[in-house]
Amino acid sequence: MAGTPSTGRRERLRIETTAEIKCTALELMRSGGPDAITLRAIAREMGMTANAIYGYFATRDDLVTALVADVYTALADALDAAWAASAQDAPARRIQAWAHAFRGWALANPEGFRLIYGDPVPGYRAPEGGAAPDAARRVCVGIAALADTAWDGAAGAGAGAGAGAGDGFGWEDFDPGLLDKVRPAFPALPPAGVALALRIWGHLHGLVVLEVYGHLRAQTSAPDKLFRAELTQLTRSLGLQD
Structure with a gap:
């Protein structure tokens, strides 16, 4: 039970970050069209490293499918x-x-x-x-x-x-x-x-x-x-x- 609060916080953070990634992708599409949806561009907009964003979506297509x-x-x-x-x-x-x-x-x-x-x-x-x-x-x-x-x-x-x-x-x-x-x-x-x-x-x-x-x-x-x-x-x- 001792690990439950920490696990809950990590899960909430993951959910929030996933939602932000999706919102950022749509914002990039709004300003630059569908070509603008790339994991590296999203990571740059969010101040994340490219490696970090791959922990949420392994590929660009995985993100588009989720969107x-x-x-x-x-x-x-x-x-x-x-x-x-x-x-x-x-x-x-x-x-x-x-x-x-x-x-x-x-x-x-x-x-x-x-x-x-x-x-x-x-x-x-x-x-x-x-x-x-x-x-x-x-x-x-x-x-x-x-x-x-x-x-x-x-x-x-x-x-x-x-x-x-x-x-x-x-x-x-x-x-x-x-x-x-x-x-x-x-x-x-x-x-x-x-x-x-x-x-x-x-x-x-x-x-x-x-x-x-x-x-x-x-x-x-x-x-x-x-x-x-x-x-x-x-x-x-x-x-x-x-």
């Missing part, structure tokens, strides 16, 4: 929370809640967003199965849930007819890894429903990417209004009303 896992998991948590808090009997509002959570997280974590959806880290090789397989599955399932909600809840002609059921999509049109994530969660969703999920994703992702990368700054002073208008148009095109 991606943290970032992706945080995004998945935010999206899952928004979805769970939305009303199941209001499809349009559920889609909007998920979309606003996605945009809000991206704007609050631009470096993290760029790490998982934008700039690849040169030479980085993710481990087999990906850096964050559970988070990736959760986000994919969340995107499919948007389509499933629209498919089942559309008014008028119904989501099946209105969302492109006649577009001729088959299972062979999609990556098996994507289907492995989506089909167990939504076994009744047809191939056109998976296509709809990707189309919805494109609508939401496109404007957020433009905003995170600063491409909308010169064009509009109200990107939030633009995003809301896009969401309104999207849900109405699916036959859903607020």
Whole structure:
């Protein structure tokens, strides 16, 4: 028992230093792009020796994998929370809640967003199965849930007819890894429903990417209004009303 307090302090110090290494890596990425993420640069910024930082991450790729896992998991948590808090009997509002959570997280974590959806880290090789397989599955399932909600809840002609059921999509049109994530969660969703999920994703992702990368700054002073208008148009095109 005599060694317990000291062990506890060492573990807390390790946790704090690991978190600082990750924060420093993202700061370097913010200022210098993905090329700037190197263990030596991080050690220099933190006043550590190169040998000392290798005690936390043996390679640069190990650090990037840990960063991606943290970032992706945080995004998945935010999206899952928004979805769970939305009303199941209001499809349009559920889609909007998920979309606003996605945009809000991206704007609050631009470096993290760029790490998982934008700039690849040169030479980085993710481990087999990906850096964050559970988070990736959760986000994919969340995107499919948007389509499933629209498919089942559309008014008028119904989501099946209105969302492109006649577009001729088959299972062979999609990556098996994507289907492995989506089909167990939504076994009744047809191939056109998976296509709809990707189309919805494109609508939401496109404007957020433009905003995170600063491409909308010169064009509009109200990107939030633009995003809301896009969401309104999207849900109405699916036959859903607020």
